[in-house]
Amino acid sequence: MNLTQPITQLISRLWHHIGSRRxxxxxxxxxxxxLSSFAEILSIGAVLPFLGALTAPSRIFQHPAAQPFIxxxxxxxxxxxxxxxxxxxxxxxxxxxxxxxxxxWASIRLSFAVGADLSNGIYRRTLYQPYAVHIARNSSxxxxxxxxxxxxxxxxxxxxxxxxxxxxxxxxxxxxxxxSIIPGIALAAFAGFxxxxxxxxxxxxxxxxxxSQHIARESTNVIxxxxxxxxxxxxxxxxxxxxxxxxxxxxxDQTLRxxxxxxxxxxxxxxxGMEALAMLLIATLAYLLAKQPDGLAMAxxxxxxxxxxxxxxxxxxxxxxxxxxxxHGAQASLQDALELLDQPLPDHAEKSSASPLPFQQxxxxxxxxxxxGPQTPWVLKDIDLSLVKxxxxxxxxxxxxxxxxxxDIIMGLLQPTEGxxxxxxxxxxxxxxxxxxxxxxxxxxxxxxxxxxxxxxxxFGVPRDQIDHERVRQAARQAQIADIIxxxxxxxxxxxxxxxxxxxxxxxxxxxIARALYKRADVIIFDESTxxxxxxTELAVMQAIEALSDDLTxxxxxxxxxxxxxxxxxxxxxxxxxxxxxxxxxE
Numbered sequence: 266m267n268l269t270q271p272i273t274q275l276i277s278r279l280w281h282h283i284g285s286r287r288x289x290x291x292x293x294x295x296x297x298x299x300l301s302s303f304a305e306i307l308s309i310g311a312v313l314p315f316l317g318a319l320t321a322p323s324r325i326f327q328h329p330a331a332q333p334f335i336x337x338x339x340x341x342x343x344x345x346x347x348x349x350x351x352x353x354x355x356x357x358x359x360x361x362x363x364x365x366x367x368x369x370w371a372s373i374r375l376s377f378a379v380g381a382d383l384s385n386g387i388y389r390r391t392l393y394q395p396y397a398v399h400i401a402r403n404s405s406x407x408x409x410x411x412x413x414x415x416x417x418x419x420x421x422x423x424x425x426x427x428x429x430x431x432x433x434x435x436x437x438x439x440x441x442x443x444x445s446i447i448p449g450i451a452l453a454a455f456a457g458f459x460x461x462x463x464x465x466x467x468x469x470x471x472x473x474x475x476x477s478q479h480i481a482r483e484s485t486n487v488i489x490x491x492x493x494x495x496x497x498x499x500x501x502x503x504x505x506x507x508x509x510x511x512x513x514x515x516x517x518d519q520t521l522r523x524x525x526x527x528x529x530x531x532x533x534x535x536x537x538g539m540e541a542l543a544m545l546l547i548a549t550l551a552y553l554l555a556k557q558p559d560g561l562a563m564a565x566x567x568x569x570x571x572x573x574x575x576x577x578x579x580x581x582x583x584x585x586x587x588x589x590x591x592x593h594g595a596q597a598s599l600q601d602a603l604e605l606l607d608q609p610l611p612d613h614a615e616k617s618s619a620s621p622l623p624f625q626q627x628x629x630x631x632x633x634x635x636x637x638g639p640q641t642p643w644v645l646k647d648i649d650l651s652l653v654k655x656x657x658x659x660x661x662x663x664x665x666x667x668x669x670x671x672x673d674i675i676m677g678l679l680q681p682t683e684g685x686x687x688x689x690x691x692x693x694x695x696x697x698x699x700x701x702x703x704x705x706x707x708x709x710x711x712x713x714x715x716x717x718x719x720x721x722x723x724x725f726g727v728p729r730d731q732i733d734h735e736r737v738r739q740a741a742r743q744a745q746i747a748d749i750i751x752x753x754x755x756x757x758x759x760x761x762x763x764x765x766x767x768x769x770x771x772x773x774x775x776x777x778i779a780r781a782l783y784k785r786a787d788v789i790i791f792d793e794s795t796x797x798x799x800x801x802t803e804l805a806v807m808q809a810i811e812a813l814s815d816d817l818t819x820x821x822x823x824x825x826x827x828x829x830x831x832x833x834x835x836x837x838x839x840x841x842x843x844x845x846x847x848x849x850x851x852e
Contacts, residue, residue: 270600272592272593272596272599275596275599275600275603276422276426276592276599278603278607279418279422279599279603279606282383282386282603282606283379283382284382287375287378287379287382290375290378291375294368294371294372294375294427295430295434297364297367297368297371298368298430298431298434298435299434300364301361301364301365301368301431301434301435302434302435302437302438302439303438304357304360304361304364304365368431372424372427372428372431373424375423375427376419376423376424376427377419379419379423380415380416380418380419380423383415383418383602383606384411384412384415386606387410387411387415387602387605387606387608388411389610390605390606390608390609390610391407391411391605391608393608393610393611394608395678395679395680396673396678396679397637397678397679397680401637405485405486405488405489406485406601407605408488409484409485409487409488410601410602410605411605412488413484413488414481414484414598414599414601414602415602417480417484417595417598417599417602418595418598418599418602421591421592421594421595421598421599422592422595422599425587425588425589425591425592426588426592428584428585428587428588429584429585429588429589429592431584432581432582432584432585432588433585435581436455436578436581436582436585439578439581440455440578443455443578454578455578457542458539458542458578458579458582459582461535461538461539461542462535462582462585462586465535465586466586466589466590469531469590470593472527472531473528473531473590473593473594473596474593474596475524476524476525476527476528476594477524477528477593477594477595477596477597477598478597479520479521479523479524480521480524480525480528480594480595480597480598481597481598481600481601482597483517483518483520483521483524484521484598486513486517486521487514487517487518487521489517490510490513490514490517491514493510493513494507494510494511494513494514528590528591528594531590531594532586532587532590532591532594533587535583535586536579536580536583539579539582539583611695620700620703621700621701621703621704622688622689622691622697622700622701622703622704623688623689623691624654624688624689624704624787624788625654625689626653626654626689627651627652627653627654627689628651628652628654628675628686628687628688628788628818629650629651629652629686629687629688629690630648630649630650630651630652630674630675630684630686631649631684631685631686631687632647632648632649632683632684632685633645633647633648633649633650633671633674633681633683633684633685633686634646634647634648634681634682634683634684635670635674635679635681635682635683636682643841644667644670644841645667645670645671645674645681645841645842646841646842647684647842648671648684648842648843649843650836650843652675652818652820653818654787654816654818655815655816655817655818656818656819656833656834657819657821657831657832657833657834658818658819658820658821658832658833658834658835658836659821659822659823659828659829659832659834659835659836660672660820660821660822660823660835660836660837660838661822661823661824661826661829661835661836661837661838662837662838662839662844663839666838666839666840666841667838667840667841667842668822668838669792669793669822671838672790672792672820672822674686675790675820676702676705676707676790677693677698677699677701677702677705680695680698688701703786704786704787704788705786705788705789705790706780706781706782706784706786706788706789706790707781707789707790707792708774708777708778708780708781708789708790708791708792709777709792709793710792710793712773712774712776712777712780714761714768714773714776715761716760716761716762717760717761718755718757718758718759718760718761719741719750719756719757719758719759719761719776720732720734720737720757720758722761722776722780723737723740723741723757723776723779723780723783724736724737724780724783725780734757736783737757737779737783738757739782740779740780740782740783741757741779743778743779743782743812744775744776744778744779744782745775745808745812746772746775746776746778746779749772761776778810786817787816787817787818788817788818788819788820789817789818789819789820790819790820790821791810791819791820791821791822791823792822793822793823793824807828807831811831833848834846834847834848835847
């Protein structure tokens with residue numbers, strides 16, 4: 266994991282991913298923070314005249330600074346001064362309190378709104394990544410980035426950053442208020458507490474960095490352990506290997522929780538020592554003021570102002586320090602989230618649905634070669650092939666021969682390393698591959714079924730209120746599964762369970778065929794979609810395929826020649842090359 270970037274650069278990168286609307290809301294929040302800080306100054310400044318009026322009212326009544334206030338209210342005696350000062354002090358406290366509550370609400374709302382934007386941005390950018398990117402990385406990292414790490418960005422980056430800014434503005438305001446009342450003591454107190462926090466920051470920096478790495482790594486391992494254990498639950502139950510998965514989960518989770526707990530302790534522990542130091546400071550100040558002439562009368566307002574100031578100052582200092590430590594504790598998670606946010610979006614992401622390329626004649630593969638990287642071996646080499654529209658072409662070969670990779674290239678999921686694919690003479694490129702994919706439907710070996718009803722799975726990816734119900738039934742009839750579905754009590758509203766667990770293998774495959782037919786694609790690709798079925802079920806599925814319209818181009822990968830007996834052409838692939846072609850229309 267690369268942690269060379271300082272936290273300031275990471276936050277700057279994060280700022281670039283925040284939309285203009287949220288940035289505007291941030292500046293409004295900054296204005297609100299400033300208003301709240303002025304309210305704090307008012308509430309602290311009101312203490313001195315209020316308590317002075319209680320202990321030495323004549324001194325306050327004769328003070329030059331109070332004369333405009335007295336004249337404006339038409340006060341004529343010392344006794345009349347107490348009520349206006351009480352009301353002023355109470356209002357100042359209420360306004361400051363209400364502003365702090367509103368500031369808290371606005372900060373939380375903005376943090377979670379930005380978090381939702383970031384989470385949606387990561388998910389969107391991830392879905393638009395090329396197929397080669399998806400197969401090269403672990404899905405646990407992406408799932409953790411979208412769910413857990415964006416949550417950490419909200420709680421440990423966005424909210425603390427806003428708290429840090431708010432605390433900094435508040436500290437300046439409180440310091441200004443205290444300097445106007447007791448300048449020397451206020452400056453000494455602020456400098457002393459600030460130096461102590463600076464020393465703690467220096468001690469905690471490395472520990473926070475290490476903990477942030479543990480949190481980022483182990484949160485991914487926790488998701489990975491859950492996916493592997495629950496995803497392979499049948500094998501886990503049969504093998505009795507529960508304890509192995511429990512151990513892996515426990516090791517990751519304990520390290521994660523320990524690092525999170527360490528960060529919480531580092532963030533919150535200094536406040537208790539600071540509170541004790543503040544009490545000592547007030548006690549010392551009380552002793553010194555009491556020794557002065559008129560000590561008691563002067564001491565009470567000054568001590569009250571100091572106590573109130575410290576009561577505001579210390580939480581603000583702790584808030585700033587806690588925000589700093591929390592941000593540094595989530596540094597690695599922020600960097601991981603930013604790497605997902607920095608994923609490039611293809612040009613077609615901002616465009617409406619692509620218009621299909623003209624396809625009336627053939628698919629032409631010219632000198633196609635492919636490998637996953639410069640240092641990896643060739644998966645395909647020098648493939649030359651023509652596939653006529655409306656033909657039924659079977660691909661056969663041993664595992665690892667390159668059959669599926671070849672069809673991935675035909676589908677535009679992978680870009681050939683060398684060579685070109687042409688559709689009626691038009692070369693398929695990164696720019697126009699979506700226009701070609703508009704022709705294609707894919708039926709894989711393992712059909713993915715969402716935990717929803719039959720209708721939504723056949724019209725997969727179509728919003729529920731936009732599903733064409735008659736088109737669903739027509740696709741089911743063509744896939745020869747309508748007769749089965751329509752005998753069920755809920756028919757097309759029948760829930761299939763997670764990954765279609767409530768359906769048989771043959772039913773799942775035929776729903777996969779119906780899904781392809783609902784799309785009304787004119788090129789349907791079956792990637793070993795019958796290899797896991799028994800002979801009788803495979804026969805039924807193949808009959809469904811054979812009954813498809815002659816206008817459809819059908820490409821089938823299979824291990825058994827018997828599966829391809831009704832194809833017009835059979836291509837044998839071995840070691841990444843075409844070894845044999847058999848044209849069955851000539852027999």
